[in-house]
Amino acid sequence: PSDYMVEKMRRENMLLPINRKKFKGFxxxxxxxxxxSFDPGNKYSIPYFWGTLGIVYNDKFVKRSEVESWDQLWSSKFRDKILLxxxxxxxxxxxxxxxxxxxxxxxPADVQAAKAKLDALMPNVKAILD
Structure with a gap:
């Protein structure tokens, strides 16, 4: 769960402490x-993953300079070419x-702006994959 959820669930007594004897990889x-701060001492949570978000592209068709930032995905050059x-x-x-x-x-204002920006990306999205 996200940091917010761990903190909220901890406050509402919805979590059990991690049994460190059963978890060897800590x-x-x-x-x-x-x-x-949301779980001092990692009593109720452990990190799940980190750093998995990125842009994957085929350099036979796209130059590195064209995908060096997230904002470049909105370029009309990528109309109907992006897979999410x-x-x-x-x-x-x-x-x-x-x-x-x-x-x-x-x-709320930032989340709404992010949604509007995603809506504006949709002409560039060919498919959304599982």
Whole structure:
């Protein structure tokens, strides 16, 4: 769950502590991702994944300079050529990033702006894949 959900579920007593005896891999986690304010000491949560969002392209058809930032995906050059992964979280994330916002932004105005920006991307989207 996201940091917000861990914090909320912890406050509402919806989580059980992690049994460290059953989880052997904790020692391998990078310290940067542990002991966050929403779960000090990682009593209820552990990092799941990090750094998986990106742009994949075939350099036979697209120059690197054409996809060096998220904002470039809105170029008319990519009309009906973009494939998206079916993940609202990831799609909103790159939309927010392209606007200079945090992927964890929850402000209604920013979320609405990110949705509007995604709507504007749709002419470039050929398909949304599972």
């Amino acid at each position: 020692k391998y986690y990078d310290k940067r991702f542990l002991n966050k 992964v079916d993940s609202a979280r990831d799609d909103f994330a790159f939309s927010l990033i392209s606007m200079g916002k945090s992927v964890n932004d929850k402000r």
